[in-house]
Amino acid sequence: xxxxxxxxxxxxxxxxxLVDVGLVEERDDGGLVTTEAFESTRRVYRDTYADADDAAxxxxxxxxxxxxxxxxxERIESGDLTRDDLIAYLSLRSAxxxxxxxxxxxxxxxxxxxxDERLATMATLVAELSPGSPVPDELETLDDESWRAFLDDxxxxxxxxxxxxxxxxxxxxxxxxxxxSALPDDVAVAGIDGESAPAFRRAFDVDxxxxxxxxxxxxxxxxxxxxxxxxxxxxxxxxxxxxG
Numbered sequence: 001x002x003x004x005x006x007x008x009x010x011x012x013x014x015x016x017x018l019v020d021v022g023l024v025e026e027r028d029d030g031g032l033v034t035t036e037a038f039e040s041t042r043r044v045y046r047d048t049y050a051d052a053d054d055a056a057x058x059x060x061x062x063x064x065x066x067x068x069x070x071x072x073x074e075r076i077e078s079g080d081l082t083r084d085d086l087i088a089y090l091s092l093r094s095a096x097x098x099x100x101x102x103x104x105x106x107x108x109x110x111x112x113x114x115x116d117e118r119l120a121t122m123a124t125l126v127a128e129l130s131p132g133s134p135v136p137d138e139l140e141t142l143d144d145e146s147w148r149a150f151l152d153d154x155x156x157x158x159x160x161x162x163x164x165x166x167x168x169x170x171x172x173x174x175x176x177x178x179x180x181s182a183l184p185d186d187v188a189v190a191g192i193d194g195e196s197a198p199a200f201r202r203a204f205d206v207d208x209x210x211x212x213x214x215x216x217x218x219x220x221x222x223x224x225x226x227x228x229x230x231x232x233x234x235x236x237x238x239x240x241x242x243x244g
Contacts, residue, residue, distance in 0.1 A: 014121040023095055024129065033132035036164070042091040042126075043165060049087055061086060088127035092119060134162040135191035136173050142192045144199040154188035155218040156241065161194040161201070161211040168227035169210045175230050179212075182234035184241050214240050 015032070018024040023038040034042070049057065061072040061081060075081045096119070135141045139160065142150055151157060162169050172179070180189060194201055194209045204213060204220050212233060214222040221240055224233065 010118075010121050011125065014118060014125055017118075018122055018125065021096065023092070024126065025132075027132065032129055034126055034129045036131065038091065038095050038126065039131045039164065041095040042087060045087045045091045045094070049083055049090075052083075057083060057086070064090065082127075084127050085123065089119065089123040092123050092126060096122075131164055133193050134164045134166070134169060135160075135193055136162075136176055138176070139189060139191035142190045142197070142200075144197045147190075147192060147197065147200050150188070150190055151215060151218060155215065156186060157188040157190065157215045158183060158237075159200075159213045159215070160189070160191045161197075161206055161209050161213065162191055163194050163209040166209050171227040172210045175227075178230040179233045182230070182237045184237075187237075187241055216240050 015024065019026065023035055024032055025035055026032055049060065052060070058069055058072050058076060061067075061076060062069045064086065065072070067075075072081075133141055140150075142159065147159065150159075160172075183189065192200055194206065194211070201207060204223065206213065206223060206225075208225045210225070210227065212222075212224045213220060214224075214236065222236055224236060
């Protein structure tokens with residue numbers, strides 16, 4: 001969302017508030033990602049406005065920022081305000097409505113969370129951020145640049161496929177320790193974000209998540225999709241690799 005250059009203090013204040021209300025988090029490596037709490041809201045607005053026709057987009061900008069449609073058109077045509085900017089702004093306004101800061105020191109001064117200027121600053125930040133990987137932290141994360149080398153190094157391996165906003169994926173994460181405990185120690189395990197790894201999905205004809213892809217001797221032998229019971233995975237692993 002283009003506009004006057006924002007001061008470092010304003011950006012830091014906006015970021016602190018976003019972290020405090022659980023919409024942005026800082027990873028161990030210092031990187032910033034949006035949380036699922038924010039992304040669940042952004043998906044709603046993206047579904048509504050990402051493919052809206054130009055007239056609807058222009059009208060929404062005018063209504064949202066209290067300007068004429070002619071002014072809205074100028075801002076859009078100049079690149080000062082994109083669809084992603086609008087989606088970020090509306091998503092934040094919705095997500096912050098009634099959000100409770102985690103510390104008293106950062107409680108908002110207004111009933112609805114933030115004033116318009118601060119909200120615009122926050123939208124500038126989140127428009128550039130994306131959610132972290134859906135791959136569970138305990139798994140090595142692969143992508144389209146690394147999965148071939150991983151399988152070359154580990155011909156006996158299980159590669160799990162995940163995606164965001166996936167209830168069966170979340171259910172499988174809850175069972176993951178039990179599932180992986182059924183694998184022999186010499187079978188490597190990794191995870192991959194299916195939405196960010198189209199080459200992997202094409203290579204092995206995987207079109208859903210979660211998917212548990214079992215490789216033996218470098219060849220794909222089994223793909224189990226959906227959330228299954230730990231016993232189901234254990235039976236399939238035993239057939240492929242022997243008892244764990």
